[in-house]
Amino acid sequence: MVAPQPLAPTVFIVDDDPSVCRCLGRVARQAGFAETSFASAEEFLAARPAAWEQPACLVLDLQMPGIGGLELQRELAAGPAPCPVIFISGNGDIPATVQAMKQGAVTFLPKPFEHEDLLKAIREALEKHRGQLAAVSESRVLREQIESLTEREREVMAWVITGALNKQIAGELGVVEQTVKVHRSRVMEKMHVVSVAQLVRLCVAAGFEAAVK
Template structure:
């Protein structure tokens, strides 16, 4: 599959600044979307490929910092490069604490903005790759039967085949068959790899039953 092109979204209520930033970003090959407000962003959504947001701090209706918090609360991953003509240290510290890539005060050098955008795009590219890998893992896990999921949870918890057989009330041979199916369906080459997959999926560890 061909990777979707890198995109930069500029949100600034000043048309002249929007156009200037658009020309700069297009000159180095980025797909660029120019927006005047946060509302315009929600109407258009984020592109499919790696994306970086160049965001003015002061915007009509909702500030850039408020928008940053809103994205975080919605668990929407989007690297942000803040630009402002009225920045101060507390404001920049707050933005960086919330995960901003950079906080640039106007007027800034073109190269400083481009450098920050490249960092943001690489951060988003890695995040998208991890999300795609996790989605693939979830699909594999969903293909397991209920009993295979039980066996997987027990295996990655360190339970031996004999112990799992006793826990589930089945034969040891049955456990071995299920275990083999789990390894095949999850495409795990080893037990440590299967355990790493379980960790990424945040599967709960299996607690052995209590015998009274």
């Protein structure tokens, strides 16, 4: 059985000028990207996925009727793994450009611009989004692992990451040392780690607090 091919990264284009959408869409498709265009920010918001599962980026006109580019950028930034934005504009609005970059835009391309500059920005944005999606996925898996632990296993893990020995943990929890050994083994198995150092790194990444000595 042939494995399914991964979906091509998507370039979303939002511009109220149909000719711009057609031109940039053609450039994106010729470079091997999937492409979808929208005439307004409102159309894009209505059609965007509830959660990003594949790498994507947004080529966004700065000034449009209705919801403007900066407002749309702020809306996207509120969600997990926000879709990176590449701003384009025919007006040299320096304050708006500065604001866009402060809000995390990948770059700002004044019209007219070279197609190669756009493709370079798209590749940079997609690579950024791949990293964000990977981080979100890892965080989700880590939360699920922690949620799979029993209350007692979490208590033991909170002490293990302090560097406490089994005997010390047993004294703190009021149980026999063998019980701590069993729970400790289950923690390591469920968290998919083979060392305390690895467990500590995962707990730090998840914001799981160590026990207070």
